Amino acid sequence: MLIVIGFFIGSLVMSLGTSAAKESMEYIKDQKGGDPEQQLDIFLSDEGEWNQKDTENIVERISEFGEIQLLSLESRKLDQYGDTFPVVPVLFYEEENWHIPLVSGKYFSTKDMEEKKIILGKSIAEKHKIQLGDQLEMAGVSFTVIGIGGRSTRETSWEHAIYMPWKSYRDLYGDFFLKEKNAVSIRLKSGKDQFEQVSKEFTEMANLKGIQLIYKEVNDVDSSSLRNTLVITTVSTVLIYTIAIINIVYLMLYWVMERRREIGIFKAIGANNRYIAKVIVLELLLMSVIGGSLAVLMQYLMMILFSGPLIKAGISIQVSWLNLFSALGVSLFFGMISSISPIIKVIRLDPIHVIHLK
Known part of the structure; x- marks a missing residue:
């Protein structure tokens, strides 16, 4: 014994x-959000009179290098519940090796970029007892919940936000760039090396359209x-x-x-x-x-x-x-x-x- x-x-x-x-x-992997060696934080701001369409084009061209997530945008309302939550538009043309952790469900596929689908943070889902497959309305448009974001073992930043395809967000909220305090933050999840090779031309092109583009490397995690x-x-x-x-x-x-x-x-x-x-x-x-x-x-x-x-x-x-x-x-x-x-x-x-x- x-x-x-x-x-x-x-x-x-x-x-x-x-x-x-x-x-x-x-x-550590969550804090890095993937490979920090291939990520960039890109900031777009108004250099005078920027145009909504030009800004959209810049965003979509950045997404050609890898998945992008638009951060620090205005919180949006879930119609059924009356609560507002941060919304993170997502755009990519090739699926990445890393995506936000999910408690259940699946992450977006390339096909989902054209669909009315969303990923809901764990805290939001728990608060309103929302499950996979539920239909949620935002600005009068119905979306299907395909994933619950976060970790089951601890609190994370992902569980307090709603993720949706860029196209749906753009179609839903119109000229949002002109209303977002004239600035927006973009996280490029991969493709840093390729972006930096053409960054000078990219920055000059943005300046010609009244957009200031600056970027910095994502700090690694201890x-x-x-x-x-x-x-x-x-x-x-x-x-x-x-x-x-x-x-x-x-x-x-x-x-x-x-x-x-x-x-x-x-x-x-x-x-x-x-x-x-x-x-x-x-x-x-x-x-x-x-x-x-x-x-x-x-x-x-x-x-x-x-x-x-x-x-x-x-x-x-x-x-x-x-x-x-x-x-x-x-x-x-x-x-x-x-x-x-x-x-x-x-x-x-x-x-x-x-x-x-x-």
Whole structure:
């Protein structure tokens, strides 16, 4: 029992650390919003009297380099509920490797760029009990909800906005550029290198149309939190398993000494050292599997019972197959190491001597 508890504690630390590392990776990826090396923040502003159509053309030409999202536009109303929310128009001609995370549903396809479809933030959907496939009206036009944006494990910026195809937004709100405080921010999600190659000509073309175009690189995200999580998890797991191995070895040696007459009899009737060593290894591996499995089960129960408070606290202990593989893998590895000393002790036992011991 004590041996199983040792494997259980070590596996639980490993599994929780795996969840923390996985969440850190997702958080960093979310903060980057894709590959920051290929992203740009582009700003358009009025250089006098800009024209709505010219500005639309500039936006659509920028989208030829990669997916764009128009940010900082005016909030728009959901007709059925009377609430206003930020709306982010999206435009691309080729589907990207990364898109905003989704709790459920799917992201836009190239075909959806021509459709009346929207992706709703998780907070908006939860507040008004909106589900996938529901029809929502904006400015009298009906849209189908195809995705719920955000993360189920924590709050994100995406869950407070509505995403819709650029064409739908443009058709719905007309001369919105002329009403948006004469400035708009665009996030180019990819294609930075290609854009920069023609940026001078692009800027000059915009200036001729009364539009000031400036851009800057997207800052990378500090990934030290992930490294810290991995280091803490590794160090904690190794320390706990080191203590567990010492205790397990002593317990197994005690187990060998308690059963030395039995082992001696086995040897006397023909059981070789290899067979007895195999029995010891199998027993230890079985206990390590039980301890590792109980650890993952315990984490799963914690996830179910305390999901609400944990999410509010920004703590994720989501269980996946990765947790099972990491917990069992490490537990089995240290189980094998723990079996070395008892096996050596068994091999050195003299069957004639131990049989005559009282």
